Structure formats: structure tokens, C-alpha cells
Amino acid sequence: MKNSNTIRKVLSLIHRLRRGYISLVFISRVIAAAQPFVGIIFSSKIIDLLIQRAPASLIMKYALILVTSTAILNALEWGMKAFITVGEQVLNEKINQMISEKTCRIDYDILEKHETLDMIKKAQEGMNSRGGIQSFCTNLAAGIQNIVTIIYSIILLVPVFIPAPSAGLTGIGNFVNKWYSVFILILAIGMNTVMNMLDRKLEAKVQQSFFERNVVWNRRYSYWFTMVFNYSLGKYIRLYDMQKMLSAKVGQASDNMENEFYTLRDKLLKISWIPIVVNVILQFVTYAYVGLKAVFKLISVGDSMKYVGAYTNLAQSVQNIAGIFTELDIESKYLAYFYDYMAIENKRYEGTIPTEKRDDNVFEIEFRDVSFKYLNTETYALRHVNQKITLGSKTAVVGKNGAGKTTFIKLLCRLYEPTEGQILLNGVDIRYYDYKDYAKLFGVVFQDFNLFSATIGENVASSDEYDEKLVIECLDKAGFGERLAKMPDGIRTNIYQYEENGVEISGGEAQKLAIARALYKNAPFVILDEPTSALDPVAEYEIYQHFDQMVEDKTSIYISHRMSSCRFCDNILVFDEGQIIESGSHEELMKEGGLYSELWNAQAQYYA
Numbered sequence: 001m002k003n004s005n006t007i008r009k010v011l012s013l014i015h016r017l018r019r020g021y022i023s024l025v026f027i028s029r030v031i032a033a034a035q036p037f038v039g040i041i042f043s044s045k046i047i048d049l050l051i052q053r054a055p056a057s058l059i060m061k062y063a064l065i066l067v068t069s070t071a072i073l074n075a076l077e078w079g080m081k082a083f084i085t086v087g088e089q090v091l092n093e094k095i096n097q098m099i100s101e102k103t104c105r106i107d108y109d110i111l112e113k114h115e116t117l118d119m120i121k122k123a124q125e126g127m128n129s130r131g132g133i134q135s136f137c138t139n140l141a142a143g144i145q146n147i148v149t150i151i152y153s154i155i156l157l158v159p160v161f162i163p164a165p166s167a168g169l170t171g172i173g174n175f176v177n178k179w180y181s182v183f184i185l186i187l188a189i190g191m192n193t194v195m196n197m198l199d200r201k202l203e204a205k206v207q208q209s210f211f212e213r214n215v216v217w218n219r220r221y222s223y224w225f226t227m228v229f230n231y232s233l234g235k236y237i238r239l240y241d242m243q244k245m246l247s248a249k250v251g252q253a254s255d256n257m258e259n260e261f262y263t264l265r266d267k268l269l270k271i272s273w274i275p276i277v278v279n280v281i282l283q284f285v286t287y288a289y290v291g292l293k294a295v296f297k298l299i300s301v302g303d304s305m306k307y308v309g310a311y312t313n314l315a316q317s318v319q320n321i322a323g324i325f326t327e328l329d330i331e332s333k334y335l336a337y338f339y340d341y342m343a344i345e346n347k348r349y350e351g352t353i354p355t356e357k358r359d360d361n362v363f364e365i366e367f368r369d370v371s372f373k374y375l376n377t378e379t380y381a382l383r384h385v386n387q388k389i390t391l392g393s394k395t396a397v398v399g400k401n402g403a404g405k406t407t408f409i410k411l412l413c414r415l416y417e418p419t420e421g422q423i424l425l426n427g428v429d430i431r432y433y434d435y436k437d438y439a440k441l442f443g444v445v446f447q448d449f450n451l452f453s454a455t456i457g458e459n460v461a462s463s464d465e466y467d468e469k470l471v472i473e474c475l476d477k478a479g480f481g482e483r484l485a486k487m488p489d490g491i492r493t494n495i496y497q498y499e500e501n502g503v504e505i506s507g508g509e510a511q512k513l514a515i516a517r518a519l520y521k522n523a524p525f526v527i528l529d530e531p532t533s534a535l536d537p538v539a540e541y542e543i544y545q546h547f548d549q550m551v552e553d554k555t556s557i558y559i560s561h562r563m564s565s566c567r568f569c570d571n572i573l574v575f576d577e578g579q580i581i582e583s584g585s586h587e588e589l590m591k592e593g594g595l596y597s598e599l600w601n602a603q604a605q606y607y608a
């Protein structure tokens with residue numbers, strides 16, 4: 001993306017997100033730019049009046065004007081700055097929100113890739129730190145201020161270029177009184193500007209390559225650093241003495257970041273002397289030129305102060321403008337990461353067909369020769385899976401670890417698309433159904449069921465607005481009723497310590513909440529991946545006893561390593577190395593004497 005294009009995009013984004021912000025910045029900078037000139041004009045006047053021994057009342061009058069106008073301009077600028085600072089914060093937050101919303105929408109398999117995680121970090125860093133929107137706004141403001149300063153300076157400097165009546169001046173005195181002597185000053189400004197631009201360009205290159213290399217370390221550092229503050233991990237950190245490993249991980253990332261910083265510092269040091277030297281030359285030329293005019297009495301002492309002030313401001317602003325353009329150029333590269341991230345396109349079919357809203361929940365799923373490979377992997381996690389899941393059936397999925405059970409469910413829920421083959425819902429490829437509509441068909445509890453530190457009601461309903469009666473009903477069905485009765489604020493009780501008065505709940509209780517969440521969704525398919533692994537025997541028994549009642553007429557699929565819990569299912573699918581190698585009822589599979597009976601017997605011997 002071209003940088004000017006990015007700058008245009010950022011400006012229109014700022015305008016869209018915070019109307020009036022750019023105008024406010026503009027006005028405040030015009031005021032800020034005026035301030036030094038008020039000082040320059042009035043103090044030079046006062047100096048001349050002092051030299052001419054003017055009446056004290058006249059000097060006081062100018063001093064008063066100087067102080068009052070400076071105070072007014074200061075107050076105006078200060079008031080506007082407060083609005084601008086808040087505006088910058090709001091802009092930052094809105095942009096972070098855009099990044100997080102995008103992250104929620106992005107294809108799940110794209111999100112899982114570390115390249116995407118790096119990109120998210122780059123987008124965040126690009127927007128928030130070095131090239132951030134704040135610094136973009138600051139530069140934008142500075143650009144406006146410097147342009148206004150240049151205009152003020154030129155207006156103030158015009159008289160210095162008009163030759164004064166010079167009776168019999170020769171040599172240098174005559175030269176500095178000629179209009180073309182101004183080229184010395186223009187040349188000095190030009191040289192200063194060009195050298196500064198070259199220097200900034202070099203710096204930009206160094207900074208950019210530093211950013212590119214550092215973002216990976218930065219992401220790793222953030223990951224390990226936040227792990228330290230995750231209190232639920234705190235128990236493992238203590239019991240497994242992980243502190244050393246964590247410190248080493250944080251240390252390794254921070255050492256690498258530190259080394260990158262040293263490299264950056266050394267490279268910058270090598271180039272940063274250039275503008276300093278050039279600036280000294282510029283200062284020398286200015287003072288010599290204006291000083292000579294004063295020596296030859298072509299201007300007054302007060303005026304010479306005024307012109308030096310105006311010229312220094314002009315030179316500084318021209319130099320700043322060059323720097324700002326280079327800076328905006330660099331920043332647009334960083335800001336482009338945000339646009340690159342926002343431009344990532346989902347590859348998954350969004351689909352358009354609505355899923356039929358059938359009161360009878362007549363849905364039939366068919367896996368037709370489905371094979372699947374995760375991104376960036378060589379081996380197939382599923383191979384040639386052919387299976388129908390019929391209406392209202394209760395299906396159990398069993399198999400050894402890594403056999404492909406969860407992958408089977410993830411594909412069914414369209415978190416991934418099959419590498420080969422098709423999954424059909426009522427005879428139509430599921431990709432053609434509207435994605436959001438399709439997702440509504442499934443109430444799923446995965447092994448990593450992740451609850452939020454929010455109220456119980458919000459966790460169950462997955463929303464901050466919910467039907468309280470239904471939430472309580474689902475919690476009851478999931479076996480959480482007794483615990484709920486002891487909660488200080490019922491379903492309005494926050495869980496976990498990230499919220500005020502958050503209540504800690506056990507692993508089993510959390511699992512029950514996750515089951516209640518799936519039930520609240522009232523989806524035609526209920527899928528439970530290891531639904532009872534954390535439940536006590538009584539709770540587990542109750543869940544299975546009430547399973548029929550719990551899932552009512554829904555089609556249910558659940559994965560379990562507790563073989564005894566499969567007995568009540570109509571159909572059991574046995575997965576091995578990505579394939580369904582056996583299927584049937586408990587009795588049929590036991591008779592078959594295959595992997596299922598092997599797994600069953602292996603577990604049964606502990607209870608014998």
C-alpha cells in the first residue's frame with residue numbers, strides 16, 4: 001500500500017471515528033504557532049524603546065500587551081489540548097476495538113496461525129506505539145503548527161530583505177544590504193533541510209527493520225509476562241517450581257529485545273551527529289548575517305533580535321516540516337500493518353441459505369468421505385470419514401487420545417472446512433448455509449470450555465441481556481442448582497477474581513456452567529466434549545440419568561473416555577487414527593470384539 005494512500009485512509013478514519021477532531025487540532029496549532037511571535041515582536045519593541053529611553057509608561061504598555069496576549073493564547077491552547085488529548089484516547093480505544101472485533105470475526109484456522117498472531121501484534125503496536133495513531137495525530141498537529149510558523153516568520157522577515165538607505169557602504173556591509181544576499185539564508189535553510197531529511201530517512205530504515213525483528217520477541221515477551229499474572233496458573237508455577245522456567249522465558253525474550261535496542265541505539269548514534277553539525281552551521285550563518293546588518297546600522301538592535309528569532313523559527317519549522325513528512329512516511333508504514341490486518345479476507349464460505357427453522361428440528365447431518373489436515377501440518381487428522389447423524393439420535397464418540405474426535409466436532413461446527421469431501425445438512429453442503437445461522441444449530445461444550453470473569457447469568461446466556469428464568473432452569477438441569485442457592489447474588493454473582501467480589505468455583509462447577517451455557521442456547525444439536533471429566537461421581541451419575549431430560553428431543557453427540565457412559569447412546573462411533581473404524585450400539589460393538597471392547601474391558605478391570 002502506498003504511504004500517501006495510508007495517510008489519506010488514516011485521515012478519513014480519524015474523521016469517521018471522531019468528527020471535528022482534525023479541525024480542533026488545526027485551530028489549536030494556529031494558536032500555538034502564534035505564541036512565540038507575540039514574544040518576539042513585543043520584546044524586540046521593548047528593547048528598542050529601552051535603548052531610545054522611551055517613557056516608562058509606554059514600555060509598560062507594551063509589556064502588558066505582551067503578558068496579556070501570551071496568557072490568553074496559552075489558556076486557549078491549554079483548553080484545546082485537553083479536548084485533543086481525550087480525543088486521542090478515544091481514537092485509540094476505537095481502533096483497538098476495531099482490531100478486537102476483526103479478531104472475533106476472522107476465520108478460526110487463520111487466527112490459530114502464529115503469522116496471524118504476529119500480524120495482530122504488529123497492528124496493535126503499529127497503531128499504539130511507534131507509528132501509532134497518537135503520534136500520527138501529534139505529527140499532523142505539528143505539521144500544521146510549523147506551516148503556520150513559516151507563514152508568520154516570512155511576514156515578519158520581509159523588512160530584513162528590503163535594502164536600507166546606505167550612505168557609502170562598501171564590501172560586506174554593502175553586500176548584506178543587497179536583496180540577493182538573502183540567498184545565503186535560503187541556502188543555509190535548504191542545506192539544513194536536505195541533510196535532516198536524509199538523516200530521518202536513514203533513521204526510518206533502521207527503525208523499521210528494528211520493529212519487524214522485534215515484534216516476534218515482543219509478542220513472546222507479552223505472552224510469558226501475562227502468564228506470570230494468570231493466577232489460575234499460579235498453582236502450577238508454585239507446585240512445579242516453574243518460576244525459573246518462566247523467568248528464563250521472559251528473560252530470553254527481554255534479552256533479545258534489549259539486544260535489538262542496543263543495535264538500534266548504535267545504528268542511530270552513527271547517524272545522529274549529522275543534523276547537529278548542520279544546525280550549528282545554520283546558526284552561525286544566521287547570527288553572522290543579521291549581526292552584520294546591525295553592526296552596519298542597517299537595522300536596530302531590537303529588530304536584529306526579532307529577525308534572528310523569526311529566522312530561527314523559520315529554519316526550525318522548515319526543518320521540522322521535512323522531518324514531519326519523513327515521520328509521517330515512516331508512520332504510515334506502521335499504520336499500514338493495521339490496514340493489512342483489517343484486509344485479511346476470510347477464506348471460509350459465508351454461505352447464504354438460511355437453515356430451516358423447523359419446530360420438529362428435522363436435521364440430518366452426513367459426513368461424506370471427509371478428510372482433513374490442519375493448516376501447516378502434513379498428516380491427516382481425519383481420513384475418509386463417512387457417517388450420518390440422524391435426527392434425535394444420541395451418538396457417543398470414543399477413541400484413544402489424538403484419534404480425531406474433537407476435530408470431527410470442530411468440522412461439524414464449521415470451525416474448519418474439510419480438506420476433502422463434504423459435510424451435508426439435509427442433503428446440502430453446510431458451506432452454503434449462512435454461517436451465523438448454521439452456528440445457531442449447535443450448543444457445544446469443548447474440553448477447554450473457557451468461562452469469563454463475569455456474572456453467572458452472562459456466562460450462561462453468552463450475553464449481558466438474558467432470560468433469568470431460563471438461565472436458572474438451565475443451571476438446574478446442569479446440576480448447578482444447589483451451588484447457585486449459595487451464591488451471594490444468585491445469577492448476578494460474578495465468578496473469578498478479575499471482577500469485584502468474584503467468587504471462585506471448582507472445576508466441576510465450571511463444567512456445569514459450561515453445560516448450562518450449551519443448554520441455554522436451545523440449539524437442536526447438543527455436543528459435549530468430555531462433559532463429565534471434572535464432575536464428581538454423583539454429579540456425573542445425575543447428568544447421565546437426566547441426560548434424556550436435559551437434551552430433550554435434541555440430537556446429541558458427546559465425546560467421552562468413560563466407556564460406561566456410552567451405554568445409553570443409540571450409536572457409538574469408534575475413532576482410530578482419524579478414521580471411524582467401528583460403529584454400532586454397545587452390545588453390537590462388544591460382540592464385535594474390536595477396539596471398543598478392548599477399551600471397555602481395559603476400563604472395566606479397574607471396577608472388577
Ligand SMILES: Nc1ncnc2c1ncn2[C@@H]1O[C@H](COP(=O)(O)OP(=O)(O)OP(=O)(O)O)[C@@H](O)[C@H]1O
Pocket residue numbers: 112374375377381399400401402403404405406407408
Ligand atoms: N489446531 C491444531 N493444529 C494442528 N494439529 C492439531 C490441532 N488440533 C489437533 N491437532 C492434531 O490433530 C490430531 C487429532 O486431534 P483431536 O483433538 O481431534 O484428538 P482427540 O481424539 O479429540 O484427542 P483427545 O482424546 O486427546 O481429546 C492430533 O494429532 C492433534 O495433535
